[in-house]
Amino acid sequence: MNHRVQFPLGAADIPRAWYNIAADLPDLAPPRHPASGRAITPDDLLAIVPEELARQELTLDREVAIPEPVRQLYARxxxxxxxxxxxxxxxxxxxxxxxxxxxxxxxxxSHKPNTAIAQAYYNKQAGITKLATETGAGQWGSSLALAGALFELDVSVYMVRLSFDQKPYRQMLMQTYGARCVASPSTETETGRAILARDPDSPGSLGIASSEAVEVAANDPTTNYACGSVLNxxxxxxxxxxxxxxxxxxxxxxxxxxxxxxxxxxxxxxxxxxxxxxxxxxxxxxxxxxxxxxxxxxxxxxxxxxxxxxxxxxxxxxxxxxxxxxxxxxxxxxxxxxxxxxxxxxxxxxxxxxxxxxxxxxxxxxxxxxxxxxxxxxxxxxxxxxxxxxxxxxxxxxxxxxxxxxxxxxxxxxxxxxxxxxxxxxxxxxxxxxxxxxxxxxxxxxxxxxx
Amino acid sequence: MNHRVQFPLGAADIPRAWYNIAADLPDLAPPRHPASGRAITPDDLLAIVPEELARQELTLDREVAIPEPVRQLYARxxxxxxxxxxxxxxxxxxxxxxxxxxxxxxxxxSHKPNTAIAQAYYNKQAGITKLATETGAGQWGSSLALAGALFELDVSVYMVRLSFDQKPYRQMLMQTYGARCVASPSTETETGRAILARDPDSPGSLGIASSEAVEVAANDPTTNYACGSVLNxxxxxxxxxxxxxxxxxxxxxxxxxxxxxxxxxxxxxxxxxxxxxxxxxxxxxxxxxxxxxxxxxxxxxxxxxxxxxxxxxxxxxxxxxxxxxxxxxxxxxxxxxxxxxxxxxxxxxxxxxxxxxxxxxxxxxxxxxxxxxxxxxxxxxxxxxxxxxxxxxxxxxxxxxxxxxxxxxxxxxxxxxxxxxxxxxxxxxxxxxxxxxxxxxxxxxxxxxxx
CATH class of the missing domain: 3.40.50.1100 (Rossmann fold)
Known part of the structure; x- marks a missing residue:
């Protein structure tokens, strides 16, 4: 029989700031602009994310304050x-x-709502009404669907075809939250259509699904892109x-x-x-x-x-x-x-x-x-x-x-x-x-x- | 946007005793023996549950202490x-x-592990090695499967046919915990065979599945019955x-x-x-x-x-x-x-x-x-x-x-x-x-x- 101890903290113990390791990691290579190769600025990102997230992507501040409404949702x-x-x-x-x-x-x-809630919050504050994203196994897509429901944002999720077929319950979860879930590669984007033309049976990948979501966000000023991983x-x-x-x-x-x-x-x-x-x-x-x-x-x-x-x-x-x-x-x-x-x-x-x-x-x-x-x-x-x-x-x-x-x-x-x-x-x-x-x-x- | 407050307690605040409303409810009618009609005693239950659970079923004590190993698992x-x-x-x-x-x-x-952990604990203490039970939607069966894994007891779950077909993931969950899950009515018991003879397409019910589990427990001294609801x-x-x-x-x-x-x-x-x-x-x-x-x-x-x-x-x-x-x-x-x-x-x-x-x-x-x-x-x-x-x-x-x-x-x-x-x-x-x-x-x- 097990003797376990859960080391509990109260809601008051939820951190008040996120920790940014970029402040402590020397010689970090900056993201570069795909055309010019120069280091990007926050402005380069504004077509797909709100200003505060563009700032956070490039900041070297060690701490970034967690907005109180986000902390209160974390406390759930x-x-x-x-x-x-x-x-x-x-x-x-x-x-x-x-x-x-x-x-x-x-x-x-899963851990994904930690950032889904934050991203939905900043997009809502910026007046955005729609979010597009990719998802692999569906942990991220369902978490953004959750955050979209709580902040009343329309969410479209491009879900890697392989996982779309393997995990039908994840699609249903997104739909229950009111989000739209599409198998990727899809016929909704140029990216998806080009890949399907080459390989109609493509199992998809996170990279393909990301391209579809970014393409949608870049072409529609009311839609932003929300990212489930990778970015700072x-x-x-x-x-x-x-x-x-x-x-x-x-x-x-x-x-x-x-x-x-x-x-x-x-x-x-x-x-x-x-x-x-x-x-x-x-x-x-x-x-x-x-x-x-x-x-x-x-x-x-x-x-x-x-x-x-x-x-x-x-x-x-x-x-x-x-x-x-x-x-x-x-x-x-x-x-x-x-x-x-x-x-x-x-x-x-x-x-x-x-x-x-x-x-x-x-x-x-x-x-x-x-x-x-x-x-x-x-x-x-x-x-x-x-x-x-x-x-x-x-x-x-x-x-x-x-x-x-x-x-x-x-x-x-x-x-x-x-x-x-x-x-x-x-x-x-x-x-x-x-x-x-x-x-x-x-x-x-x-x-x-x-x- | 939501402002929620979760009112947290620490593991130290988990109750130290269960509350027995039988102590405060006047005029409670006792369970009766099906053959004689007399009020049953704990001894009547020993064929299917361990002594301590038989005692708890009939006690009028207001508080029943929660064993510390059970509290420590609750703290998970x-x-x-x-x-x-x-x-x-x-x-x-x-x-x-x-x-x-x-x-x-x-x-x-779900809430079901609250009693599954306790029942598995008392059965383990009593030297029992196998448990049989019924389940409807599978919340109870998977919880007893969990408890069986933690206390190293073999668990057989008779799952109502309708839910067995509707909820395949619940079966898989029980199997992942190492339990056996059987659609009920089954051919493993006289009860199941009799019902299937009358209605081969029976969707089953909790009542039928309970009969199968109780029948198995009553006929095998190393197997006890674990109950997911109803009983005191x-x-x-x-x-x-x-x-x-x-x-x-x-x-x-x-x-x-x-x-x-x-x-x-x-x-x-x-x-x-x-x-x-x-x-x-x-x-x-x-x-x-x-x-x-x-x-x-x-x-x-x-x-x-x-x-x-x-x-x-x-x-x-x-x-x-x-x-x-x-x-x-x-x-x-x-x-x-x-x-x-x-x-x-x-x-x-x-x-x-x-x-x-x-x-x-x-x-x-x-x-x-x-x-x-x-x-x-x-x-x-x-x-x-x-x-x-x-x-x-x-x-x-x-x-x-x-x-x-x-x-x-x-x-x-x-x-x-x-x-x-x-x-x-x-x-x-x-x-x-x-x-x-x-x-x-x-x-x-x-x-x-x-x-």
């Missing part, structure tokens, strides 16, 4: 629990102390996670040696790890941060650090990031939120500076870890989150081998209630690992823009 | 939030203050909900005038309302408690108060309750957790004594309320919970008509992440109300046992 489910994983520890026979920060208590079951302001908003965790560890009289997060675009990992890295960068205790990425879409472990587009069609500013090439279409994978060709510039820079250690793990190993976690801790993790579970388990087993009782924190970014068919596939033995094709990466990297 | 998600529904209030233009107690933050997304000890375990709410209202400096819960077997309603009724019965402030039941399965508003079996085959003790007759098979309904022929004896007695006011509502009205709630408050309610939402909205509109600002509390017993196909049916206009057939009730009531 925040602070999220930090839970000691006694059941998992015992099943592993490890001397490690394992903790997880659980974001699945939000209304859509998105990672900024997620830092409530790590800041809360630091306060909760103080209550627990402990502090992590190892911090693990899954990384697709990088917002979950950044949100959890950056506040800890900030402490370290300002002279505090160092932490070993590990980014868990899928072996079939290994931007950090197999890709190249270079300026590339955030989307497939090349509408976004050029971002300096680990990339497999913006034309790379990842193989099918149940962790749709991790099927992205690149990695957030802030995470990429931290990797390049040796502050974050990337590790690639296979889908079947992750589901095995997810089932073990469900049966020992009681929560079924989202497929994305199982990547962090798997790496945390490896670290805990290493502690056992070495006889060292380290403190391991991992981000449980969401629950898997919408992803159970993948668990069924795993349990019935029909789940396969997607194959990474280095040749496709090489071809995509040959198309990198010239900066 | 409890205290659950009490949330002021500012968004819903504004959309209704009501002077009412509406609050909801949200149980969807549990690992399985189940309602007892759920009283953590109402006790927490009382403490949270004290923090909010408010107190409900009206308390609303949905009622199928009665455990969610009892868990929320009994602690408030206990205050009232001991001289505290009176509350108007409303039980929301489905119009297609209206045990309290159309049924009869009589001794009847809790299950279809007649294996359980005779319970004095509002019933449509244990042979009554309710029409199909998405709120599978409310498809039960009877009502918990403790709730039934409170209704009979005028302490609880039952109201029947239709399925389509409930889904309309559920969509309104999702779009104004951000949480998609379980179909069962929409019954409470609908009645709370009616009460709030009555406040608007009368110009009176009452305080309304309702139980949001779970989220609807597993029930989105029902929302899709509603939004596409294909959802139909099940018809209640009074003739079938009359026929079933003619078969009431003679006590």
């Amino acid at each position: 489910w925040r602070p999220s629990p930090l839970i000691r994983a006694h059941g998992l520890e015992r099943s592993l026979g490890t001397p490690a102390r394992i903790y997880y920060k659980y974001e699945g208590v939000s209304p859509t079951g 302001h998105v990672l900024l908003h997620q830092t409530v996670i790590g800041q809360e965790a630091i306060a909760q560890f103080a209550l627990a009289d402990d502090y992590p040696d190892v911090v693990v997060g899954c990384a697709g675009g990088g917002s979950n990992l950044g949100g959890l790890a950056f506040p800890f890295l900030g402490e370290q960068l300002r002279g505090g205790k160092p932490v070993h941060v590990i980014a868990a990425e899928p072996a079939s879409c290994p931007s950090m472990t197999r890709g190249t650090l270079a300026y590339d587009f955030g989307d497939t069609a090349g509408f976004t500013p050029l971002l300096r990031m680990y990339t497999l090439g913006h034309g790379f279409i990842p193989p099918p994978l149940h962790a749709g939120g991790l099927r992205y060709h690149g990695m957030a510039p802030l995470v990429s820079e931290a990797v390049a500076q040796g502050l974050i250690d990337p590790v690639a793990v296979t889908q079947t190993a992750c589901f095995a870890a997810g089932v073990r976690f469900a049966r020992t801790e009681g929560i079924v993790p989202a497929p994305e989150s199982t990547h962090a579970v798997e790496v945390a388990i490896r670290e805990a087993l290493r502690c056992r081998e070495e006889g060292i009782g380290r403190t391991i924190l991992f981000g449980l970014s969401g629950h898997g209630h919408f992803d159970l068919s993948a668990y069924e596939d795993y349990l019935s033995g029909t789940l396969r690992d997607g194959e990474f094709d280095p040749g496709k990466m090489t071809a995509a990297l040959a198309e990198l823009p010239d900066v | 998600w409890r205290p659950s939030p009490l949330i002021r529904a500012h968004g819903l209030e504004r959309s209704l233009g009501t002077p009412a203050r509406i609050y909801y107690k949200y149980e969807g933050v549990s690992p399985t997304g 000890h189940v309602l007892l375990h759920q009283t953590v909900i109402g006790q927490e709410a009382i403490a949270q209202f004290a923090l909010a400096d408010d107190y409900p005038d009206v308390v609303v819960g949905c009622a199928g077997g009665g455990s969610n309603l009892g868990g929320l309302a009994f602690p408030f009724l206990g205050e009232q019965l001991r001289g505290g402030k009176p509350v108007h408690v409303i039980a929301a039941e489905p119009a297609s399965c209206p045990s309290m508003t159309r049924g009869t108060l009589a001794y009847d079996f809790g299950d279809t085959a007649g294996f359980t003790p005779l319970l004095r309750m509002y019933t449509l007759g244990h042979g009554f098979i309710p029409p199909p309904l998405h709120a599978g957790g409310l498809r039960y022929h009877g009502m918990a004896p403790l709730v039934s007695e409170a209704v009979a004594q005028g302490l609880i006011d039952p109201v029947a509502v239709t399925q389509t009205a409930c889904f309309a309320a559920g969509v309104r709630f999702a779009r104004t408050e951000g949480i998609v309610p379980a179909p069962e919970s929409t019954h409470a939402v609908e009645v709370a909205i009616r009460e709030a509109l009555r406040c608007r008509e009368e110009g009176i600002g009452r305080t309304i509390l309702f139980g949001l017993s779970g989220h609807g992440h597993f029930d989105l196909s029902a929302y899709e049916d509603y939004l596409s206009g294909t959802l139909r109300d099940g018809e209640f057939d009074p003739g079938k009730m009359t026929a079933a009531l003619a078969e009431l046992p003679d006590v």
Whole structure:
């Protein structure tokens, strides 16, 4: 039987500011204009995001105040629990102390509302009435649909075709919130039509879906683009996670040696790890941060650090990031939120500076870890989150081998209630690992823009 | 934009004892032995439940201490939030203050783990290795599967055929926890085989599934029966909900005038309302408690108060309750957790004594309320919970008509992440109300046992 302790904070303990690691990371490469190659300014972004988000994207201020209406909506489910994983520890026979920060208590079951609420708020303040976005597994799209309902904004979500077919309940969730959900590539945009002309059976990708959403926003002055990951302001908003965790560890009289997060675009990992890295960068205790990425879409472990587009069609500013090439279409994978060709510039820079250690793990190993976690801790993790579970388990087993009782924190970014068919596939033995094709990466990297 | 306040408590504020309303309800009719008609003793129950649960079923003690291991597991998600529904209030233009107690933050997304954890604990302590149970919509079955995983007990769940087909993700959730889920009526029991012989297309019912589980437990000394609602000890375990709410209202400096819960077997309603009724019965402030039941399965508003079996085959003790007759098979309904022929004896007695006011509502009205709630408050309610939402909205509109600002509390017993196909049916206009057939009730009531 388990003895767990949830280290609770009250709503008054929700951070009053987001933490911006750009203030503490030296030599950060700026985003560049795709045509001229010059460093972009906030004005360059105003066609698709409101002024305050454009400012946040480029600011070097260490703290950005969280508007009180956003904090009050956070208080619906925040602070999220930090839970000691006694059941998992015992099943592993490890001397490690394992903790997880659980974001699945939000209304859509993941960390995504942390930025969806903020982005909807700033767009509403700016007089925008419609938002367009992409989504992979649907965690982001349903969270923006939620935020759109609360702020009375029309939301259109371009959902990666593969996940659209795999996860019908996510579409229904968006529709219940009143949003429109379209399979991507779609016939609604030039981007989508061009891709369908070449490949009518395209499974889509986050890069393609992003292009569709950005295209819609750029062509309609009443529509803005909302981004679910990758960009600086998105990672900024997620830092409530790590800041809360630091306060909760103080209550627990402990502090992590190892911090693990899954990384697709990088917002979950950044949100959890950056506040800890900030402490370290300002002279505090160092932490070993590990980014868990899928072996079939290994931007950090197999890709190249270079300026590339955030989307497939090349509408976004050029971002300096680990990339497999913006034309790379990842193989099918149940962790749709991790099927992205690149990695957030802030995470990429931290990797390049040796502050974050990337590790690639296979889908079947992750589901095995997810089932073990469900049966020992009681929560079924989202497929994305199982990547962090798997790496945390490896670290805990290493502690056992070495006889060292380290403190391991991992981000449980969401629950898997919408992803159970993948668990069924795993349990019935029909789940396969997607194959990474280095040749496709090489071809995509040959198309990198010239900066 | 919403200004919400979640009235938080820490894990230290989780109640240390469950509240037993049997101590305060005068003239409670005892359960009777089906053969002799005499009042049962704890010994009569030992074939299917452990000694401590048998004791709790019949005790008149006002408080039953919560074992510390159970409290520590509760601390994983409890205290659950009490949330002021500012968004819903504004959309209704009501002077009412509406609050909801949200149980969807549990690992399985409903209130059911409150008793599943407790029952698994007592069975484990008693040396039992296997549990059998019934489930309707799957909220209970998946919660017992969770508890079984945490206490390493084998769990078999007989799931009402209608819900088994409607909600495949619930089956997958149980399997992920390592439990076995079987459509009921099944060929595994004499009960199931007899019903299938008469009606091979039987949609099943909670009463049938209960009979299957009780039959299995009664015939195997290593298997016990775990019950998801109706029985006294189940309602007892759920009283953590109402006790927490009382403490949270004290923090909010408010107190409900009206308390609303949905009622199928009665455990969610009892868990929320009994602690408030206990205050009232001991001289505290009176509350108007409303039980929301489905119009297609209206045990309290159309049924009869009589001794009847809790299950279809007649294996359980005779319970004095509002019933449509244990042979009554309710029409199909998405709120599978409310498809039960009877009502918990403790709730039934409170209704009979005028302490609880039952109201029947239709399925389509409930889904309309559920969509309104999702779009104004951000949480998609379980179909069962929409019954409470609908009645709370009616009460709030009555406040608007009368110009009176009452305080309304309702139980949001779970989220609807597993029930989105029902929302899709509603939004596409294909959802139909099940018809209640009074003739079938009359026929079933003619078969009431003679006590």
